[in-house]
Structures are given as structure tokens and as C-alpha cells.
Amino acid sequence: MTPVDAAGPAGRAASTVRGRHVLGSPLAVVAILVGIVASLAVSVAVVAGVASGVRTATRRLRSATPVAAPGHATVTESMSILTANPFGPRYTHTSWTVRAGETVVVEITSYDDGAAPLTGPQTMYDAVLGTVGGTEVAGGKAISSVPNGDVSHTFTVVGLGLNLPIPAAPTGKSVTVVARFVPTRTGTFTWQCYAPCGSGSNAMGGPMSAKGWMEGRVRVLQ
Numbered sequence: 763m764t765p766v767d768a769a770g771p772a773g774r775a776a777s778t779v780r781g782r783h784v785l786g787s788p789l790a791v792v793a794i795l796v797g798i799v800a801s802l803a804v805s806v807a808v809v810a811g812v813a814s815g816v817r818t819a820t821r822r823l824r825s826a827t828p829v830a831a832p833g834h835a836t837v838t839e840s841m842s843i844l845t846a847n848p849f850g851p852r853y854t855h856t857s858w859t860v861r862a863g864e865t866v867v868v869e870i871t872s873y874d875d876g877a878a879p880l881t882g883p884q885t886m887y888d889a890v891l892g893t894v895g896g897t898e899v900a901g902g903k904a905i906s907s908v909p910n911g912d913v914s915h916t917f918t919v920v921g922l923g924l925n926l927p928i929p930a931a932p933t934g935k936s937v938t939v940v941a942r943f944v945p946t947r948t949g950t951f952t953w954q955c956y957a958p959c960g961s962g963s964n965a966m967g968g969p970m971s972a973k974g975w976m977e978g979r980v981r982v983l984q
């Protein structure tokens with residue numbers, strides 16, 4: 763009896779242990795499965811979180827582009843030269859503000875198909891000056907000057923050394939001039955058109971003397 767009794771509790775214990783073990787095995791598997799599912803869920807959440815973070819960062823970058831730090835941004839200033847008024851041509855968007863060190867894309871679309879050749883010392887403004895690469899793209903072609911007889915207007919900022927001659931548009935059409943420049947000085951600079959595109963005997967009346975038609979301001983901030 764004694765050996766049996768002695769073996770009894772031991773056997774029960776063993777059986778219990780085995781039972782626990784047998785019983786514990788599916789629990790362990792379930793626990794492992796739950797663990798795997800949980801860690802997968804965490805991984806998915808982390809990946810989704812990272813992706814969402816990337817998207818947010820990209821959105822921030824895109825929305826920040828127009829006002830990004832100097833030296834890294836590219837901004838576009840679009841102007842038009844309209845002729846749809848009885849008094850002659852005029853520029854739109856005549857005052858703009860940029861930052862020193864950023865690349866400014868100046869895009870000027872002229873609807874003026876009449877030429878106003880430069881005269882006297884202003885004849886030098888038939889050349890493109892102060893742009894990236896020393897050129898402008900006019901009607902899709904990169905050029906470094908406009909034949910003086912074809913000049914219709916200029917966009918000239920003496921204080922920034924920038925000059926864009928605007929050729930006359932094809933009859934009844936428009937021409938777009940695009941150039942890039944990087945302002946390096948801060949301050950408020952006057953730009954003006956040097957082509958005698960106004961009225962009167964010296965062609966300096968009308969649009970040329972109307973404030974804000976053929977002249978304006980470029981503010982360059984730090």
C-alpha cells in the first residue's frame with residue numbers, strides 16, 4: 763500500500779502536471795497566436811502611422827513651398843501686359859514681394875502686338891540682363907536679346923540688374939516670356955518699362971506716365 767500510496771500522490775501530481783501541461787499547450791498556442799495577432803496589429807498601426815506621418819510631412823512640405831526658407835525656394839510671379847483698354851498697354855501685378863536668395867520665376871504674358879523700339883541709351887535694354895543663364899524664354903525659345911525693332915516693352919529693375927525685353931506678340935495673339943533670377947540685395951526697388959510705349963510726341967505719355975501701368979515695385983525681404 764505504501765508504495766502505491768506513495769506513488770499515488772506522486773502519480774496524481776505527475777498526472778496533474780501532465781494535465782496542466784496538456785491543458786496548457788492549447789492555451790500557450792492561443793497565447794502565442796494572440797501575441798502574433800497583437801504584434802501584427804501593432805506593426806500595421808506603426809506602418810500606417812509612419813505612412814500617415816510621411817503624407818503629413820509631404821503635405822506640409824508642399825504647402826510650405828511658397829514661403830520656404832530663403833535660398834531653397836522657387837516662387838513664380840506672373841504678370842500680364844493687357845491692351846484691353848482705350849488708353850494703351852498696362853502691366854498687371856505690378857508690385858510683388860520676394861525673398862533674397864530664392865529663385866524667382868518671372869512669367870510675363872503680353873497681349874500687345876505692337877513694337878516700341880528702344881531709343882538712345884535705353885537701346886541697351888534690348889538685351890537680357892541679370893537672369894539665371896543670361897537668357898529668357900520668349901515664345902518657347904531661349905534668347906539673350908530681342909532685336910530692337912521687335913521690342914514692345916521691357917521689365918527693368920535697375921537696382922537688381924535685371925532686364926527682360928518683351929517682344930511684340932504675333933498679330934492678335936500673345937507672347938509669354940519666362941526668366942529666372944535670384945535677388946541678392948534686400949530693399950524696395952522700382953521696376954519700369956524702358957520701351958517708349960506711351961502716347962504723345964515722346965511716347966512717354968498715357969501708359970508711361972500713368973502710375974502703376976509701366977512701373978511698380980519689387981520688395982526683396984531678408
Ligand SMILES: [Cu+2]
Pocket residue numbers: 851914915916955956957958959976
Ligand atoms: Cu511699356
